[in-house]
Amino acid sequence: MLLRIITGIVGIAAAAFVIQTGGEVFAGFTLLLMFLAWFEYARAFAERGMGIALFTGFIALGLMWYAAWQRPEFLALACPLIIMVMLLESVLLRGGTSILDALASGAGLIYIGFPFACLLLLRNLMPETVFTTEIGTFTFGNAFVWIMFIGTWASDTFAYFTGTAIGRHKLCPSISPNKTIEGFMGSLLGTTAVVAGLGYFLNLPLEEMAVLGLLIAILATLGDLVESVAKRYVGIKDSGNIIPGHGGVWDRFDSVLFTAPLVYYFVQFVNLMGK
Known part of the structure; x- marks a missing residue:
């Protein structure tokens, strides 16, 4: 540990x-x-x-x-x-x-x-758009890379702690036995709140950011499950050991493989700066 x-x-x-x-x-x-x-x-x-x-x-x-x-x-x-x-x-x-x-x-x-x-x-994306905050200055793309990563990490963290505390019902027992419905619900609520909070910090529309947080939680969970299916098919526990204690790059970025395209296309189609 x-x-x-x-x-x-x-x-x-x-x-x-x-x-x-x-x-x-x-x-x-x-x-x-x-x-x-x-x-x-x-x-x-x-x-x-x-x-x-x-x-x-x-x-x-x-x-x-x-x-x-x-x-x-x-x-x-x-x-x-x-x-x-x-x-x-x-x-x-x-x-x-x-x-x-x-x-x-x-x-x-x-x-x-x-x-x-x-x-x-x-x-x-949009390097000319800059957010000035108490902790520094961020371009639009810079800020949303952070939002994507923080949202993805929040999804995993809330799912783990909620599932550990009150998890009783298995989400996908044949794919990932440790995931629970309660953990998934904790992920949905926690990630939505975290991403909405980041939106408030950057003065972005809260409703749209809350929707983004909800979608990040869903896609992060699906990304994790997709890798779990693949690893079960090939019969391995971890994709590698390049990151001590964390496995391989594929292990660490399995959720990002789904949330990165989500966030990129979300900000393309949702007008966050016009409100």
């Missing part, structure tokens, strides 16, 4: 530095996380004897990252192109790549690559 706490503190400090610095530092760190999560995904499915396109995947992720970093208008083109290339591998490399391998590779690349691309897009 002590190792887990120490690693968590160091991780939060490192995340704060990267998020606040932005620019090339944030972009480079995003690419590193994409690569590490993809490596863990490919290694996990190799446990089932599947031939995931590891090195082709690194190239595909680099393409998605470059599109998000330099040419966002091409990201929508990069995603279907990656799927097509993965499927073509089953034709061109029939001896070594099955159609199931190709499908698992393509799905994994979108599952991992697109959310991290959205995270990069979110951090660079």
Whole structure:
């Protein structure tokens, strides 16, 4: 437990530095996380004897990252192109790549690559809009990256403590035996309150921010369950051990893979600054 706490503190400090610095530092760190999560995904499915396109995947992720970093208008083109290339591998490399391998590779690349691309897009969003607060100045994208991470962490924290205290009814016992309905309800209420509170702190509309908090709690839980399904399928407990006491990058960012696209598209379609 002590190792887990120490690693968590160091991780939060490192995340704060990267998020606040932005620019090339944030972009480079995003690419590193994409690569590490993809490596863990490919290694996990190799446990089932599947031939995931590891090195082709690194190239595909680099393409998605470059599109998000330099040419966002091409990201929508990069995603279907990656799927097509993965499927073509089953034709061109029939001896070594099955159609199931190709499908698992393509799905994994979108599952991992697109959310991290959205995270990069979110951090660079509306740099001309600035929030001035008692603790510092934040650009729009900077603030909403924090909102996404804090909301995701709040969801996990409220679910854990509420479930530990009063959890009685299993949420998805065949997938994640420790999750309870009571913990999920605690996550919904707690995350909604936390994100609404952040909205109040930044002078953003409370109703819309409360809705965002509710959606973050739902998507964070689903993201965690999706990884649990995958790990049960391949027969592993943790995706890796690169983060002492916390497992792998995929383990730590399983919920973010769902909440990052949510927050990015939410702020695109909901007018938060016009109220």
